[in-house]
Amino acid sequence: MKLISQFVPSFSMALFTMYASYSQNLVANGSFEDANLCTEFHKYCAPEAWVATSGQANYYFGDMSIAYDGFHYVGLAAGCVNKRGVRNFVRTQLLCGLRKGKQYMLEFYVSATNKVLDSIGVYFSPEDYLYEKRSFRDIQPAFWYVRSGAALTQSPAKWQKVVTVYTATGNEAYMTIGMFKRADYTGSIKPDFQDEYLFLLDKVSLTPVDVNERICTNADLEKLRIYKDDDRHDRLEKRIDNYLKNPPVPRPKLNLTRIPTVQHVDTLIIPDIYFVSASYELSKKSNELLDSFARKLTGLLDSVVVTGHTDSVGNLEYNKELSQNRAVAVKQYLMTKVPSLGVSFVARGYAYLMPVASNRSQSGRKRNRRVEIFVYRRD
Structure with missing residues (x-):
């Protein structure tokens, strides 16, 4: 890892303005590019929407x-040379409440000089979490990052992508x-940095797996408040x-994400055999299958979602790229066969994060290699 340089802005910061956003990210300022002016120090010294638990730490x-992305990143204390138990956590409030039982894709990037x-x-x-009275040692995270695959052979100083699918309890706000x-x-x-061991964090996102699940209507107002x-x-x-000392009255729960009224009308699962081996190129026999499926898609369609x-x-x-490219290939083919006026076509790749069978057996791995097409119709 290169020597960390503390943020000293050399350019003017644009004021935050509200605007209509089509992003479904439930985390504000995930790349830490919007800077907060710390008036007591007369400089930009913190990312908007994020607060570190140690108020005195850099x-x-x-x-x-x-x-990893843009100019800013966060460095969090993971230990200290001279003092035991030193940690610095960073927290943010979500823009919307999560729906119980629904799945959300959590992604971020980390790196470190240490293990x-x-x-x-x-x-x-x-x-x-700022008001948490328990020690961090008594808290069980919902997710632990474990290096695997190609990351095991890479230096931890190289940015590592962390991806997981989180199932909501319905009680999440921070x-x-x-x-x-x-x-x-x-x-x-x-x-x-000084006497602390750090790990670096950048580009955090939390998005609904269900493409029909949308960000809540008041997300921009909530972002402004944050x-x-x-x-x-x-x-x-x-x-x-x-x-x-004087706990205030609890604030109301966050508005939940929205799920527009649409009806799931059809699904097609395309096995691995309909692609050229280890490629996202559609094989010739896939054309007849997709053509037959497309002919059945009648009526007022809302969206077609393709997942790899x-x-x-x-x-x-590698698997994220392969699954995404396969989903895109199927989406693009269907767009040439289905009247697309007013229809949303979405392609997403989930690699091996959403298996339908065990990857320990050959038959299970075969079932997991697939592309799924979901069709929704407006009510």
């Missing part, structure tokens, strides 16, 4: 040659990311202390 950095990546966890909670491992990291290498929350450093410490899936052989990046 955790916001800017360097285009280091960041802490397998200790990174993601914790969803109904209450703000998401917190950090090193939840109980034991301290005791590395022999020198610290990354951006107005500017307590940092000393002001943050005072706010936390005041909250714990693989078995667990190979690394995540």
